Each structure stands twice: as C-alpha cells, then as structure tokens.
Ligand SMILES: Nc1ncnc2c1ncn2[C@@H]1O[C@H](COP(=O)(O)OP(=O)(O)OP(=O)(O)O)[C@@H](O)[C@H]1O
C-alpha cells in the first residue's frame with residue numbers, strides 16, 4: 092500500500108479549499124440551527140446566489156470583480172429576507188420545508204436562465220482579477236506528501252482569513268446580549284416575547300447573518316474552481332453542512348471548522364485507503380471492488396455519523412450535560 | 420382586619436382605593452391600570468372567555484380565581500397578546516392594547532408568566548435573569564460586537580439579577596443550566612425573570628403551584644413588597660389560603676365570565692362562587708375541607 096498517497100490526500104483535505112467552503116457554510120448554518128434553532132435546509136442556496144452573483148456580474152455583464160463581491164453578498168441578504176418574511180412567524184418546521192424548496196428553486200433558476208448563467212455548464216472566466224492578486228509565485232511541496240499549486244495556496248489563504256473573520260464575528264456576537272437573546276429564542280420563543288424582545292426581528296437578523304457567513308463559502312467554491320455550476324449547490328451540499336455542524340457540536344464556535352476538517356479528512360482517508368487495500372489484496376474482491384469503494388466511503392461515513400449521534404449526541408466538542416437537558 | 424396602626428402604606432392605599440368599590444362583577448375602580456371591555460374568545464363551539472367589563476386597580480394585588488377551565492389562562496393570553504380575541508378592546512395605562520404584539524405589551528410595562536413554566540433550559544440561571552432586563556444596548560447586533568459599549572450596563576443588570584436570585588433562593592443555582600432546575604425552582608426563576616423587566620404590572624399564572632410551603636411564605640412576602648413599590652399584581656391561584664393572605668381584591672371567573680368580585684372574605688362566602696367551584700347542587704353554606712373532600716369523592720365515584 093502507498094501510505095504516502097493516503098497520508099498526503101488526507102492531510103491536504105484538512106486545509107484545502109473544499110474543506111474551507113464547507114466550514115464557512117457550516118459556520119453560517121450553526122448560527123441558524125445551532126444558536127437560533129432555525130431549521131434552514133437551504134444553506135446551499137446562500138452559497139449559490141453569492142457564487143452566481145459574483146460570476147454573473149463579472150462573466151456575464153463584464154462589470155468589475157469587487158462589484159461582483161458586493162452583488163453576491165447583497166444577493167445573500169435578499170435571499171434571507173425573501174425566505175424569512177413569510178416563514179419566520181410560523182412554526183419552526185415550516186421554515187425547513189420552505190428553505191428546502193427555495194434552495195431547489197434557486198438551483199433550477201441557475202439552469203433556467205441559461206442566457207445569463209450558462210445553464211448546466213455554468214460560468215467561467217470571472218476569477219482572473221482574483222488570481223492576478225496572487226502573491227504566491229510557486230507551488231508548495233512538502234516531500235512527496237503534500238503539494239498545493241500557487242493558485243490553491245492563494246484561495247486557501249483568503250479562505251482561512253474568511254474563516255478567522257467569521258469565527259471571530261460569531262464568537263463576539265454569541266457572547267453579547269444579542270447572542271443571549273438568540274439562544275433564548277432557540278429555547279422558547281414565547282418566553283422571550285414575554286420579556287419584551289422582538290423575536291421575529293432577531294430571527295431575521297440571525298437568518299441574514301448565517302446566510303451571509305455561509306455565502307462566503309460560495310466565493311471560495313467559485314474562485315477555487317474558477318467556475319460555477321448549478322448542481323454544486325444541490326440539497327446534498329446542505330446535508331453535508333448539517334453533518335459537519337453536528338459532528339463538531341452545534342452551538343460551538345469552532346465546531347463547524349473542526350467538524351469540516353474531520354469530515355473531509357475521514358472521507359479522503361477512506362477514499363484513498365479502500366482502493367489501495369483492494370489492490371494490495373487486504374480486502375477480497377468478492378466483498379468490494381474498486382468501483383464499489385466510492386459508494387462504500389459514504390456508507391462508512393454515514394455509519395460513523397450514526398454512531399456519533401448515538402454515543403456522543405453533543406458532537407465531538409459539545410457539552411453532554413447541555414444536550415441531555417432536552418430530555419426533560 | 421388587623422389593627423390599622425401597623426398596616427404598610429401600600430396596603431393602606433390599596434384598601435382605601437377599593438373601599439367603596441361595589442362587590443359586583445365588572446365593578447368600576449378608582450384608578451384602574453387595566454380596563455377590558457367585551458373580550459370574547461371562542462374555540463370552535465366553546466366560548467372560553469366572555470368578559471363584559473373588568474377593571475384592575477392600580478397598586479393593588481388582585482387575585483383571579485375560578486375552577487379549572489374557567490378561562491383564566493386564556494384571558495391572560497388575550498390581554499398580553501399571545502392569543503387574539505374574536506372581539507374586544509382593552510387599555511393598559513390608557514393605551515389601547517388590542518392587536519398589539521406580545522413583545523410590545525411587555526415593553527409597555529405589562530409582563531406575564533406562564534402556567535406551564537418556560538425556563539430557557541440551555542441558558543444558565545443568571546443568563547435567564549439577565550435576559551429579562553429591558554433597554555439593553557448590547558442586544559443590538561452591531562453594538563453587541565463591541566463589549567466596551569455594554570459591559571457597564573451588563574454589570575448593573577447582573578447586580579440586580581443577583582439580588583433577585585438571593586431573594587428567590589436561587590443564588591446557589593446561579594451558574595447552572597435552567598434546565599437542571601426542579602419544577603418549583605423553575606416557577607421561581609420565571610417570576611424573578613419577569614421582575615427583571617421592571618414592569619408596572621405583573622401577571623402571574625399560578626406562581627406558587629409546586630413551590631414548597633416554607634418558600635411560599637417568603638415569596639408571598641416578596642409579592643407584598645412589590646405592592647409597596649407601587650407595582651400592580653394580578654395573579655391566578657387555586658390555593659385559597661394564599662389568595663386570602665395577600666390579595667386586596669378577588670375576581671372570580673366561571674365558564675369564561677366574571678361571576679363575582681370583591682374582597683377575599685366576601686367573595687369566598689359568596690354562594691355563586693362556591694357553586695362555581697363545587698357544582699350548582701351545593702347548598703351554599705360555608706364550606707370546610709371535609710365537605711370539599713366529600714364532594715371530590717362523590718365526583719370520582721360517578722365515573
Ligand atoms: N388552544 C385551545 N384550543 C381549544 N380550546 C382551548 C384552548 N385553550 C383553552 N381552551 C379551552 O378553554 C377553556 C379555558 O381554558 P383555560 O386554560 O383558560 O382555563 P384556566 O381557567 O386557566 O384553567 P386552569 O385553572 O385549569 O389553568 C377550557 O375549556 C379549555 O379546554
């Protein structure tokens with residue numbers, strides 16, 4: 092078995108652009124779900140509108156890159172308002188249904204308006220200005236283990252800065268009286284109302300904040316791939332983000348980052364190990380062929396998540412005492 | 420009545436205000452803080468609340484009593500905006516309140532607690548308390564991000580919260596999750612939290628249900644001291660001893676309507692009230708606990 096390859100891809104996935112994008116999506120989702128108790132199943136749409144906002148502004152309309160960034164962020168805010176206004180007065184489960192539908196609509200709109208969005212092929216050629224700012228001249232190689240191109244290094248640097256900013260904002264916001272109201276809303280909206288707080292307004296603020304933080308992940312995906320495609324922003328994206336939030340521990344500031352690192356590390360590790368093990372004969376082919384290994388990795392990760400929820404419902408970094416309170 | 424010489428000023432004021440008020444449903448008060456007219460709430464075919472006219476005297480402790488299902492909680496929900504009436508109007512401090520959302524009702528100074536306690540489980544006891552304070556700068560998102568803007572206010576709030584916690588015997592639980600409190604402790608926390616709002620009027624829905632008798636005594640003392648501070652208290656309670664002990668005025672509801680009003684002594688001797696509690700076949704003589712027990716036994720054997 093080639094342990095260098097296995098170790099290399101696993102380690103890379105701890106810090107690469109994919110992990111960063113999901114971490115940002117999960118940081119936003121954690122604001123929604125972990126802190127506010129909003130069941131947003133349409134997080135992918137926030138990343139989608141930001142990514143397409145940027146890509147369309149530059150590639151379709153030929154406007155400047157920085158304007159694309161603003162358009163992307165504004166799109167995320169508008170999406171939050173569109174989702175929130177009709178649903179935040181209703182019970183929590185309605186938001187779940189509306190958001191899952193809205194995310195699919197957004198994705199299909201990216202396909203539908205192909206004149207502007209490039210249809211299912213998506214858009215390219217919007218990231219030149221971004222890479223023109225790249226300060227890295229050469230690739231990074233650590234032995235035969237890890238290698239990142241100069242472009243990868245640049246998007247990773249920006250991505251980690253975005254993570255640092257997002258985590259700081261969440262940290263400060265949740266330690267403030269504002270965060271106290273947000274967490275109280277998760278526990279019991281009516282109690283918070285009875286104390287004179289405008290619950291709908293706070294829920295809207297949380298929806299916007301989590302959406303905007305998540306949308307930063309959309310930039311990382313778009314710029315990292317130098318392309319956007321509608322199907323990147325499907326429902327399974329949101330489900331992975333949920334898995335990451337729960338893995339790290341809901342309502343933990345660093346939970347989503349750690350969760351994303353572990354999630355992608357495990358997936359990469361299993362993904363690299365299984366084919367190697369089959370080739371080396373450690374796993375007999377009657378059990379699993381190399382082509383089946385791709386499906387098995389998700390089965391294993393799913394099993395792992397189930398075990399985690401059974402034996403550590405608070406996630407890896409959560410507080411067991413806190414989770415157990417729910418049982419009362 | 421106790422000798423008037425050592426009556427605290429709040430009690431004396433309340434008694435004076437209610438002295439000439441007729442003992443009849445919908446009686447006019449001298450200085451009402453809350454006035455409700457023709458408030459009706461129907462659930463399908465059931466009329467849960469049908470209050471023609473009600474006035475709550477400012478600065479007094481008023482008890483709202485009535486048998487299970489009389490509509491007391493529903494009436495609370497309507498007054499505080501948590502439920503919408505089919506018809507009706509009411510004013511608080513002369514502000515019309517019909518259609519006003521609950522959070523605005525609370526900000527106007529009318530704060531309620533819930534019969535089914537709403538502790539914020541995964542917040543600490545002290546955070547539950549701090550949440551109650553109004554006008555917090557740090558509760559706006561942008562200002563919240565800058566601790567320097569709200570730290571000093573937070574300290575004031577925390578000080579006030581700690582004083583209340585001591586008063587409610589919850590200081591030992593300060594840092595625990597509210598979800599780890601017992602049922603009675605949650606009642607206490609909810610009441611203390613409502614007081615953090617510093618309202619003009621508190622509406623307590625069965626505040627003493629499940630609280631141990633020794634503590635009840637000290638809490639009653641606390642409720643009385645609210646009256647001395649000029650606060651108006653409206654509370655629902657089934658424990659008649661408590662009602663007799665602390666209330667200046669009693670309003671009785673039965674099947675959604677106000678059926679009697681008056682001072683505790685007169686109301687509890689009122690045959691209509693006893694009928695409402697014990698069923699219409701009761702003969703209306705003064706009731707004692709043995710008799711009530713006998714009634715209950717009889718009711719059970721019917722099933
Ligand atoms: N949401 C609802 N839907 C249908 N009926 C309701 C609803 N809420 C209350 N009711 C009915 O309205 C009536 C009054 O209920 P309410 O809770 O106000 O009584 P209560 O006086 O507070 O009684 P208790 O002393 O037992 O707390 C009851 O008959 C109840 O069944």
Ligand SMILES: [Mg+2]
Pocket residue numbers: 491492493534624
């Ligand atoms: Mg009730």
